[in-house]
Amino acid sequence: MIACDKRISFFILWGDQTRILTLGSKACLGSLLAIFAVCAKQASAQDQAVFAGQVDFSWQQFSIPSVGSGTLPMGEKSVTASGPTTGFSAGVRLSPDPDAFSLMWTGSYFDLSGHSSSTNAISSNPFIITVGSPGSGEIDLSTITDSSGASALANVNFTDSTGATTAISSSASSPAGPNSVTQYAVSPTAAGAAFAALVTDGRGPSAASYGAFADGQGLIFAGVGDFGASTVRTWSFVHATGYTQTVWLAKPLAPDRDFTLKAGLTYRRSRESYGNGMAFDLASSVSGTSIPTVSLSEAGKFNVEAGGPVVGFDARFHPPAPFMIGVSGTAGMAFFGARSRLTHTVVLPQVAAIEDTASVRRDSGVMGLTGMEVSLIFPLEERVELRVSGSVQSTFGAPRPTAGDIKRYNTSQYGVGVSLAARF
CATH class of the missing domain: 2.40.128 (Lipocalin)
Incomplete structure (x- = not known):
């Protein structure tokens, strides 16, 4: 005024x-x-x-x-x-x-x-995030760390809201010492996609496994292991x-x-x-x-x-x-x-x-x-x-x-x- x-x-x-x-x-x-x-x-x-x-x-x-x-x-x-x-x-x-x-x-x-x-650092292990109600699916994640090194596994199966299906099976390992692997994969469907990512490091040893699927109805995203410097911004x-x-x-x-x-x-x-x-x-x-x-x-x-x-x-x-x-x-x-x-x-x-x-x-x-x-x-x-x-x-x-x-x-x-x- x-x-x-x-x-x-x-x-x-x-x-x-x-x-x-x-x-x-x-x-x-x-x-x-x-x-x-x-x-x-x-x-x-x-x-x-x-x-x-x-x-x-x-x-x-x-x-x-x-x-x-x-x-x-x-x-x-x-x-x-x-x-x-x-x-x-x-x-x-x-x-x-x-x-x-x-x-x-x-x-x-x-x-x-x-x-x-x-x-903030991702501090919850394991974690799972759900948004809405996506099509049916399954996420199987695992990690192993011992004196021999680190390994990680991710299996993601997904059927989206249109009935289209996809699957990702991914594994990675790093022997003890200065050995490391970072990899991810994405598989689209008619209405969405499946996602998997693995991180292993033989120097820790440490390992992390991530998996997700999403379509127009929602998302499920999960992770397990040692997330290291991973962060979530809100x-x-x-x-x-x-x-x-x-x-x-x-x-x-x-x-x-x-x-x-x-x-x-x-x-x-x-x-x-x-x-x-x-x-x-x-x-x-x-x-x-x-x-x-x-x-x-x-x-x-x-x-x-x-x-x-x-x-x-x-x-x-x-x-x-x-x-x-x-x-x-x-x-x-x-x-x-x-x-x-x-x-x-x-x-x-x-x-x-x-x-x-x-x-x-x-x-x-x-x-x-x-x-x-x-x-x-x-x-x-x-x-x-x-x-x-x-x-x-x-x-x-x-x-x-x-x-x-x-x-x-x-x-x-x-x-x-x-x-x-x-x-x-």
């Missing part, structure tokens, strides 16, 4: 007049203050209308569905997203009486994003945008409108893109030789629309200080409709990315809404105020996507920001 990248016009009503405030692409706090001050001084002596614009820095923790399940840490992830929230509010008194009802409108738009990533991201609009009917219950009760209807809409993934970098025992990365990822979209009745209050306190304290609270309920769409992608060496059919889930219900904001209010010019505020907006029983469904969670969005308000 302090700086805009395009022109925005605000229409403010009081009495029988309409004033239009226009902010250019280089508008800033100073120009906003000047506009508000000029309009306020030209207004009538009675406060007939109020207008405010606000910019917050907001943050929220989002749960992200796990990309799969298995013996490695793959639980539901949480990502903290942050970004700007811009808000506007306007109100007009319905009659000149000091205790008259007011019709008010508030609106806000948020744009939050966040990501996280980590790289990442998650979320980008959420949305807006809220509320129409209020407010009634002052104290002189100078220092305490007001209000009731109204709210509508909110949010759009969310999210994803996470894992990439396995399998260590080689032969210098200059590498096993291509095996990776799996998911990408989802989650949309929610909700609306319902809300009630609230606005209060002002006048401490012996050059500022006032404002407190606002809201509570209500909203009927929602939610839709999630999720796809998985598997990448095996020498095989084009295998993407499953998108799964779509829908849900509807009722969630609870609460909000609280506390502000320090500094008078700047006649009828113009600067507000520094902190807020929290919570939902109870709100829909959130999971790996295979939509479930209910409690969520909160926090914000700190500044705003300008003008009373006309």
